[in-house]
Amino acid sequence: MKKILQHDLVRRSALFTLPVVAAALVGLVSIPVIMGHVGATQWGLLATIQGACLAFNLMVGLGWGATGPSMVSALPTRERKATYAESLRIRGVAFVVIAPLAVVACTALTGLPVSTTLLAVLTYVAPAANASWYLIGTNRPIALFAFDGAPATLGQVAGLLAVVRFGTLDAYLAATAAFTLVGVVGSSLYVLRRPEDGPARGAHRRWQTTLKAQIPGFAAAASWTAWSALPIVLVQLIAPTAVTLFGVADRFLKFGALAVGPVLQAVQGWLPEAGTSSVRVRARQALLVAGAMGVVGGGAIALLAPAASSLLTDGKVVLSFGIAALVGAAFLFDAVSHVTAMAVLAAMRAQRALAASSALNIVIGLPLVAAMTAAFGAVGAVGGLVVVSLAMALLRVGIALRRIQVDEFTTRLSP
Template identity: 30%
Template sequence: MPNRLRTRLPRGYLRMRSGALRLLGFALSVSVLALASLVAIPAMIAASGDAAWGSIALGQVVGTVGGVAVGYGWGWFGPARVAQGGPTQRRQEYVESMVARGVLAPPVSLIAAIVACSISSNAPSFAAVGAVSATCMGLSASWYFVGMSKPYTMLLLDTLPRAAGTAFGILLMREGHSAVMGPLGMLVGMSVGVALSSAWILWETKRAGAGGCERHGITGILVANRQGIASALGSATYAAAPLAIVSVVAPGIQPAFALADRVKGLVVVATVPATTVLQGWVPRATGIARRRRADAALLSAAAFALLLGVGTFLAAPDLIKWLGAGAISLSWDVILLMSACVAVMFFQSVLERVALATFERLRVAVIGVACGSIIGLPLAGVLAHKLGTAGAMGGVLAGLLVCVTVELVTYRLDVGRTVLLRAGDKKGQPVHDDDKKRPHIQTLGVSNSTQEPEGYSRRL
């Protein structure tokens, strides 16, 4: 756009245009990876059958939890540090993350493979490969590009190599190789993406004038960067546990439940850009205005969740027919329960990552997930044994509703006092007792505080 025309345009329009372009860039990455994953499913089923694909899906679910452990919370607090830091700080952050995640990846991958093998009743080797592939996704550098607000660089260096690896695996399967080529192709694409991203990050920070990195021991790095891991790991574990439980108590319905679980996950992933926009909008306000923005975000999320659930219910039959390659089908009651899970999970994501994270109440998410797990997971196992796929999905939905109820009620009761505190800081009102002890928390490029509390040090 010419500079003369740019100066004549309202500043709000330029901000909106820039934000829309960034949203589009991040949405492109999500869409490309989701499409690659969707295309890979019928290819794997056609290559080795639904039972083999069910084992791979089980391994990927286990590996998703492993990937969260390998990522060690950098997807939560990393973007904010990158956004706030200079070239040296950005370089230091990324190098430390690669050191920590590189050390964690081998043992966590081994544990994930063993767990996947032990709970897979069909083709345990396929489950192990799926687990290792998904675990290594925790090495991704995507969080760095989120912090730098460079969606198109992420698309080029991280997303496209991963999609190309998946496409290569699909090509091999169509040439007669087994379904294991699917997760192996994803792993190769992931490795290429990490290499390209790392090379670019080191080059970019050096060009920007970054100095040398301080050397810290692995224990010190892990201790200093533990924020956000509890809530992230808890949510990932709850998302992965139902498929593992179904595989043990009702292995006959495992392929069908795995397909429903995969469709549910893909739809939820497709909503990530919307959550990201809210994460950047709500924390910019202060005091009462921040609470109003959070409430508006939750109200908007509730309305969108209803539309999302209806849309999923209407679109799911054709999607399932295509993904199942004619070998797997789902009844209408399963699709209805799955759509309800999608709606609740989207609202839960906004509640946790936007409302609770903004007001530094992520501990509430941990409590909510624990309550939901205590009720939902045993219920999913019992109902899966008695009612099949619909029963398992119903148990998952019950746990999600319990989790959201606990989080929402606690948010309404607890955050109101915090808003009064922060609105009255300039008037000399007393500090909330919990705020004196709460560690500094940063999530997805949004800083909840401009200063770190006394006694807290991220660096050793």
């Protein structure tokens, strides 16, 4: 046990947990405060904007947020800053182009003033231009907290104080936008001014080549976002009476995803950093870690979700042990699938497999969830998540193990 606790991967995971816990706690507090001072309708419009901005955030961040950590961790130190600078230029241009479109879309979607949606876009889309993926890949959890976690958390706290004082959504968003911009600018200056990571200018590459390399990561990120957001929309459209029960079940999966985040971030930086000779060994260890995390987390959800759902909803919506077991199984398979895709396959340069599996997840997975929802309601929706997550986990782990075996065979044949 002592050896496990002292493992570098465990230490990194613990450090990466800090910003996640801080953001989760403030996020829980913010809901009743905002509702209480601007009303449930305004809060609902804010939630709608947050959902819409996920898509625009993806368009700005491209694939760097998904596979960037593994990519930069595998680079020689002297090439890292130039790679980041190239990414920053592309994402900066993307933000300048996409931000006005996001403002127009959010204004049309909600009917809120342009001033409000502009502040929202700065809060929820601008973070795609920060250096968080680079800080994860280069194992700088303290800097990640200082320039990503802390601005997000402090911005929410300042926003809550502002909304209590002024009672408007604009006051909340002005505070969050200000702290977001501080984090984005600060993180980039931190990276670009560090002499340890080489020069900011490197070998010139055509921007088309760089963008093409982002397709697998973008596909994986888009798949993960869609898979997180769309099932509850399908339930609302197909079986509206089941949406409350499914919404509570889905909330436990979202909490589980928060727990996966720090471990994924740690693995993304740890797996490739020791060089290609160690990737195979570390990839196997990463798969074991993902499986263990899934079993522990899934088991906890299965056992605790019935009582926790009753507590959180004041007894109005209580998950049965059967549904809780399905939610736990979905978490188990989803954790294995996600870590395998974003860390193991990314580190092993299995870009095509990553992109293909991400596309299958949406093209086949969502229709299956829709069909099972139509047949069995909320239970069918959760069961559909289990089936699709299991299939994705088996597919991605199978691809990863195959790549490991091929690399080992090639190594044995090498002189």
